[in-house]
Amino acid sequence: MHIGYARVSTVEQHTALQLDALRKAGCETIYQEKQSAVKARPELEKCLADLQPGDVLIVYKLDRLARSLKHLLFVLERLEAAGAGLRSVTEPVDTSTPMGKLIIQVLGAVAEFERTLIRERSIAGQVAAIKRGVKVGSRPKKISEDQAEEIKRLYAEGNHTLASLGKLYSCSHTTIRRTIYGDERDRMVVLKHYL
Numbered sequence: 001m002h003i004g005y006a007r008v009s010t011v012e013q014h015t016a017l018q019l020d021a022l023r024k025a026g027c028e029t030i031y032q033e034k035q036s037a038v039k040a041r042p043e044l045e046k047c048l049a050d051l052q053p054g055d056v057l058i059v060y061k062l063d064r065l066a067r068s069l070k071h072l073l074f075v076l077e078r079l080e081a082a083g084a085g086l087r088s089v090t091e092p093v094d095t096s097t098p099m100g101k102l103i104i105q106v107l108g109a110v111a112e113f114e115r116t117l118i119r120e121r122s123i124a125g126q127v128a129a130i131k132r133g134v135k136v137g138s139r140p141k142k143i144s145e146d147q148a149e150e151i152k153r154l155y156a157e158g159n160h161t162l163a164s165l166g167k168l169y170s171c172s173h174t175t176i177r178r179t180i181y182g183d184e185r186d187r188m189v190v191l192k193h194y195l
Helices: 014-023 040-050 069-082 098-131 145-155 164-168 173-181
Strands: 002-008 029-034 054-058 085-088
Touching: 002 014, 002 040, 002 069, 014 029, 029 040, 040 069, 069 085, 069 098, 145 164, 145 173
Parallel strands: 002 029, 002 054, 054 085
Antiparallel strands: none
């Protein structure tokens, strides 16, 4: 039996393209989910648990199935234990042959390498921006400079608490606390290592 698995990373994305391709490939049952690759994927677990000897799991692309080479190898082991195979609609992958197994491992390694490069480029860009003085990762301020001065003055007078000032300025008491005391914590701990 041909069984399909389709996944998109967010609820805003659609699986229509994958579903069309999987149906065209002859999938009788299709499991689908809208879930990031790093989160638990209950539909994938159900799919793997339901596989029988001789079944073929068909995916649109390998990156829809596994998040890393390690995860891909884990899925392949589960498929092998179930006596099932794996095919990709858009890649030359068919695990019923030794060459197919090799190709899938190479493709998985290349995909993992690509994700690592993207992450490194992203971090390098953020580090370069920080060195140029750009504030990375911060949201627009809820409190203007004039409001900040007024908040500090009102708090210093002792007539207001952080919570009452939060209500007065329509923001959280945490925002008021940061406005008064500043944010001493380093919010860019990960990037600090690269500076």
